[in-house]
Structure formats: C-alpha cells, structure tokens
Amino acid sequence: MSDFSRIMLFAKRLMLERLLSTRMYIMLPILLLFIPGMAWGFSDPNIVLPGGHQPDTAMEVLFYASLGVVFGATMCAVLLSYDSVSKERASGVLELRLSQPMPRSHQAIAMILGSWRAILGPTWVLLLFSVLIVRYRMGEWLSITDCLVYFTSTALILLWYVLFTLLASSYTREQGTAISFGVGLWFLFTFLWALVTTMVAYASGVSIGQENNAAWIMLEGGLDLLSPNGVYHHLLETRLPQIDRGIAAWQSWAMALVWTVLPSWLFVRRMEKILP
C-alpha cells in the first residue's frame, strides 16, 4: 500500500466516524435550514433587500445565500473537529497511534482530510440543492465557472475552520478548552470582525457607516483579507463584476492560499512534535 493510499484510507475512516456521529445528525437540520433555506428565500422573485436592492442573477442570489455557509457550515466544521486530537489524547488512543510506523505528518494530513471531508460532503450536497432551487425559482442556471468558484470557495472556508479547530484541539489537553477556542475564533470572524474593521477605520480617520464612501469600502475590503470569512466573500465577489472593493482576484486567491498553507503547515508541525 502506498503512502498516499494509506493516508486516504485513514482519512476515510475518520470521515465516516464523524459523518455518522450523533452530532452530525443534530447539525444536519441546521445546515438544511441555513443553506438551501437561504437559497429559497433569496431567490424569491419579490424579495427586496435593505437599500431597495433586488438580486437579479443566480450567482448574486447564491452570494447572499452564502451567509448560510458562514453562519451554519463553519460552526458545524468547528463542532465536528474540536475533539479530533484532544479526545484521542485524553483516552490514550493518540499514544497508540503515535507509536505506529505511519509518519506523524501523514497522520496529520489524514486528520485534516477526514475532518474536512466530513463537513464538506453534506455542505456540497446542500449547495447543489441550492443551485437547483435557484434554477427552479429564477429559471436561471449557474454557469460552470460560477459553480466551480462557489463550490471551491466553500470548500476552502470549511478547510480553514477545520484547521483552526484541529490546531486548538492539538494544543489543549481537555475538550472544553478546545471547543472554547474553536467557537471563540468562529465568533471573532463571524460577528466581531465588523467591530475590528470599524475600530481600524476610526483610528485611520475614515468615516464609518457612510454608504458609497470609497475610502471605507477599500479599507473594509483590505481588512477582510485578514479574515477567513472576508476572503471567502472576496472569492465569491470575483464572479460578481458589479462589486468592486479594490481587491483584485489574484489577491483574493493568494490570500486563500496563505490561509490554507499556513495553518496546515502549523498543524502538521504540531503533530510531528506532539506528546501523548
């Protein structure tokens, strides 16, 4: 068996364990409500958003519906992976795993893939339903490129949250701290980031809250690159030509690469040095 097959096999076991766990059954209705539910709501032909705006393309509707991913799927990613390392460490199974000849870096990669695929599978299925709902309600198909960007960006944001949570789980010796760290980080990027943006804007002398203020929009766009949710929306905005926040597509994809590589590297390094 090659190293690659071994990693994939181990990842599959970890994925199935999480996919069939009780917490997944609890979270599925939440995901159902958040992802296809939002697509159904935003694709209503009579919907009028605050500011009198009406979404008029399938990609725009799915862009708004991506709030379901930001609020629901990322939280599920945290809740599925928070005990991936800490539970095994507390039970002694980690010690047994670390004494096996499979390199620790391979074990770490399998852990990332297993936890990620467990949340990615259901989310992608629900995104597919969302695309079908939008087609049914608006009579418009999403283009292949839009589809690719939408599905890839969603996969990436889930991966980032899984990585943060795995890192937290590997540093904590008990699961309460691991979940606090994961949920805390989710809370920061999902709810508090607007506060961070506002504070930086205030400190920089940029008028806050004024619509169509170019300086504010540019600053918010720049700061969003430092948040996984912000990068996610930047990636989706690459398919919405009417939105310009002063960030080029290559910058968004470059930051996506940084958000992917840096925590992955940190986690693999952490697992190489972890003590039982």
Place this chain on the structure above:
Amino acid sequence: MDEVVLHLMDATYRHSLYAPRTFKPWRRIRGQGIFSANLSLHKGTILGLVGPNGAGKTTLLRMMAGILPLQSGSVHDNDEDRGTVLSDEHLRKLVGHMPEQVRWQGRKTVRDALLEIGEMRQVSESRIDGLLKLVGLQSRIEAPLNELSQGMRQRLTLAAALLGSPKILLLDEPLNGLDPVAAAAFVVLLGKLKDKGVSIVLSSHQVEGLVEIIDRLALMHRGQILTEGTMIEVAQYLNLDKKTEITGEGDAPDFSKYGVSDKSIEIEQFSKDWKAVLAKSEPGLLKKLVEDGFEVISWNVRQPNVIEMLCAATGQSIEDVGLEVSSTAVLPLRTFRGEEE
C-alpha cells in the same frame, strides 16, 4: 548471552515544564525525566521494569517506543559496537507498544478500531481477526467500543500492540483491569511470545506476581536505571543474601542466645505462633532450636523479593515511605564521566 535486539545508550529525555517569569511568561525549563539510561534488550527475554510511582517507567517505555524523542544518546538495533542507530520511525516498526489504560470509546466496532491501527502498520485483515481471537475478543468483534469493560479494553490494546508481529513488545501496566483468569492467560501468552523470540519489556506494579516469568529485572528510581540483570545478579549487586523464613508454635526464641544479632532478624510474635526472617543464613541454627525444644513448623530459604531489592536500591523502607510518592522535584545526582550534573 542472548542476541541484543535493542540497546539504549545514554538515552536522556527530560519533560519540558512551564516556569513563567514576569517578563518571560512562556519560559520553559527541563524537569524530571530519564537520565542517561543504558539498557540492553535481549532476544526472547522478558525484562521487568520496577520502580516507585514517578520513577520514569512510562517515560522510558515511550522513549523505547519512539514516541518521545531522545534529547541525547541513541538507540541501536544491536549492541553499541555492532548496531546501527535507529531513527524514531525505524523504532516504531520494530516495537509494539501497549500504553497504560487506553480508554477506547465511541460507536466504532472492536474490529474497526483494530483495523484502523492495522492500516497504519500495513497489517492484513485476516491477521486482525486472528489477533482478536488470540486475546479472547472474537465474540466481541462487532461490539461497539462503548460497550467494552475495562478488561476487554486492555485486551484490545494488547491486540493493537501485537499488530505487525513486532520483535519487541513494550507493555505498560498490562494487568490493569484483567480478571485473575485473564491475567493467568496473559502470563501464558507472554511465555509463548517469548518462546517465539519476542523481547518483552514489562512495567507493572504487580511485578511480584510476574517474577516467575521475568528473566531480567531493571530497578528504576528518579529517572535512572539503578541496576539491571537477572534476579540473582541484581541481588548480588545490592549485596542481598538469601533470606531464611522460620515459623514456629508458642513463644519466639531469644535468637541473641544463638549468636543472631537483632539487626539481622525480624521477629513477629502472634498469639499462638511466631515468625522470624533472618537476613543471612545461619548454619546449625535449626538443630539448636529443635534441641532446645522449640516447635519449628517451617524453615524456608528464599531469594530476596522485588520489594526488598527496590528498597535496598532506593534506600527506602516500607515503614518510612508508606504511600508517599517519592519526590521527583529534586534532580538526582549522577556522575557523568567524572562530572556531576
């Protein structure tokens, strides 16, 4: 002497401890651990690791299992002159490790749990079924881990350690949670593995009960291996002679009359009988006691036991120490090539 399959040479690992200071909140220092351990494992032998709580037995086993990296020293696959230095990964291929008390839990089945570990070791499925049979879990193959008792979990951990037919088996407190019958079966299994040429290192608080199957003994205290060898070699090293246990009816004799000093005898007087343990053999004593009319019921000459050896090696006594955990905060003084650490 048997072939050496693993040799630890000046192996050191000290745990990293937080020692924050006002301007260095993340400061860490090296604390207790294993200090310059030298140990050889011989093919097809069972080595018993004995030491008080906190002596470093588990740390040493983890070092030998390739889990804790050596901070200095090396591990060789043969004796120090002929062997090659082993990397952690090579070590893990060679060694099967049974950690202390793995709390298997979840809805995963016994078979799946073992398959997962087996895949990490590239072991075939058929071998896994055989191992489950060997440890007596064949009737529980499809049972969820949550439903296993502590003893069954121990058996599963043992099966995991045996995956991949390791040349060296490291067992940390393997008898914990096993019922007496299972413990006896476990001892038989160890004997079979030994006969197949597997080298076994056994750390157990119940070593006294395993003395019959142990070939060699290593006494540990405060992160150091104090001595290692066969039971007789260790006893000789510690200057411990064979003990003579005498029991009799009525009042205990005054042994000073027979030239036995108070220091070399322990006497216990019960209501109807008495027991005396002589530190050294006393030729002719039995004859004199019988001639003086004492009713001697038994006379038994035995090797010093593990507890006596441990007390002699560490300078502790059962009366003085009781249940107190020996302090590991103070690093042991040990001479390293003429210099004290």
